Amino acid sequence: MKYKNVIRGTMALILICILFQQCSQTNDNTYQSLMNFAEGIKVINTHEHQHWPEENGDLTYRLIHLINSSYLMSDIVSAGGQKMDWGRLDTITLLEYWKVNGEALDYSRSTSYYSHFIKGFQKLYDFDDPYFMESNFRHLSSQVEENYIDYRKWFDSAFRKAGFELMFLDQYWKPFNTEVVEPYYALVFHINPLVMQSSNRPEAEEELQGIYEKAREDGFTYSTLDEYLKYCDHLFTKNIEKNAVCVKNSMAYSRSQYFEDVPYEVASKLYAKPSASLSADEARKIQDFLFHWIIQKSIESDLPIQIHTGYLAGNGNTLDNGKPVKLNNLFLKYPDAKFVLFHGGYPWTGEYAALGKMFPNVFLDLVWLPQISREEAVHALDEMFDCVPYNKFFWGGDCSFIEESTGSLEFGRDVVVEVLAKRVKRGLLTNEVAFDMIQRIFRENAIEVFQLEERLGRDF
Numbered sequence: 001m002k003y004k005n006v007i008r009g010t011m012a013l014i015l016i017c018i019l020f021q022q023c024s025q026t027n028d029n030t031y032q033s034l035m036n037f038a039e040g041i042k043v044i045n046t047h048e049h050q051h052w053p054e055e056n057g058d059l060t061y062r063l064i065h066l067i068n069s070s071y072l073m074s075d076i077v078s079a080g081g082q083k084m085d086w087g088r089l090d091t092i093t094l095l096e097y098w099k100v101n102g103e104a105l106d107y108s109r110s111t112s113y114y115s116h117f118i119k120g121f122q123k124l125y126d127f128d129d130p131y132f133m134e135s136n137f138r139h140l141s142s143q144v145e146e147n148y149i150d151y152r153k154w155f156d157s158a159f160r161k162a163g164f165e166l167m168f169l170d171q172y173w174k175p176f177n178t179e180v181v182e183p184y185y186a187l188v189f190h191i192n193p194l195v196m197q198s199s200n201r202p203e204a205e206e207e208l209q210g211i212y213e214k215a216r217e218d219g220f221t222y223s224t225l226d227e228y229l230k231y232c233d234h235l236f237t238k239n240i241e242k243n244a245v246c247v248k249n250s251m252a253y254s255r256s257q258y259f260e261d262v263p264y265e266v267a268s269k270l271y272a273k274p275s276a277s278l279s280a281d282e283a284r285k286i287q288d289f290l291f292h293w294i295i296q297k298s299i300e301s302d303l304p305i306q307i308h309t310g311y312l313a314g315n316g317n318t319l320d321n322g323k324p325v326k327l328n329n330l331f332l333k334y335p336d337a338k339f340v341l342f343h344g345g346y347p348w349t350g351e352y353a354a355l356g357k358m359f360p361n362v363f364l365d366l367v368w369l370p371q372i373s374r375e376e377a378v379h380a381l382d383e384m385f386d387c388v389p390y391n392k393f394f395w396g397g398d399c400s401f402i403e404e405s406t407g408s409l410e411f412g413r414d415v416v417v418e419v420l421a422k423r424v425k426r427g428l429l430t431n432e433v434a435f436d437m438i439q440r441i442f443r444e445n446a447i448e449v450f451q452l453e454e455r456l457g458r459d460f
């Protein structure tokens, strides 16, 4: 009797093991088949800040230059390391750099900033190690140095290997430049200076900067709000002529994303006052008016408006500025505008999803969310798929160099596929719908909503 029980118990155990193995194989197969599909898609990346290396000066690029330009740098600083200026980076030895930042780099090994960044090197370079180490730093760095001798050639091959077809380029560091290199990039009209500088009109004797310097160069005046708007109108026309695919607002880095509906008469009177005499509230009112004006112009031109929400890059800012719900009044007032909210609104991901669910004119761009926190991206995206129809999602990278964008895409695909595989496994989705969702998030939604074929005059 006892013997029979042992046999029964053993057989039951074997059966459980077989079932478990079959089950986990199905999971792995589901994940893998969705991933294979995702890797075959030519990605439309809706947000990047790619730089050409020479834009930072005449530097010899090494691994430490890329770390310095990456999000990982903020974790290094957060862990007690040092961000160095380009001059010091160009002269410091790798060993000295490791002495300064090696420990902070090691403490960052668990973060998504770290792991997505290293994924770019695992994809593009002859590099399989799980971490940056003193022992592999030199070799990897010499490969970077070699690739950056002819960055255009390196960029082209990496761009293709990563799986990109097009990147939307937000040149916040030179917002009046309307030239982008085709076929890699599509122009984004970065409107921060139009709004932020509207409350900072220079007096006759002051040195001109930013939009005022540019207005003077282009033969425009700006003594009244009407004149200022005329120049903003000119910038709109110029960007549209250069095939801009959207407008971008990242003003959460400098102010609250609540924009009051200020009447023209009020804004016009405030603009006429010397800017130095404006109270903070008066200055904000002029800016608020300007952003409303920009939304109206965007509706006329049918340009979607990308808006930064949530977490702010770097190591110190006012987190509350980008709380997604602060934009609610705009979604109600402008049903004909297309608003694209960025970054999952992290850490307010639920609030962000709710806005995408409620408003037909609010779209959700997952850009940067997987890099801030991979696990929060998985959790939040699962919730978003419960709430929001999948023709409303996009994906973007948000990086300065091709290595980090590549790592972002590797991370983005992994997050989306993990969430979908889990849903397929639970019987919540068929494989076919999961394939369609991948295709739409990484490509088709962007082509449709940003009207890429019409705007760029090419087939996708």
Ligand SMILES: [Zn+2]
Binding pocket: 047, 048, 049, 170, 398
């Ligand atoms: Zn960005």
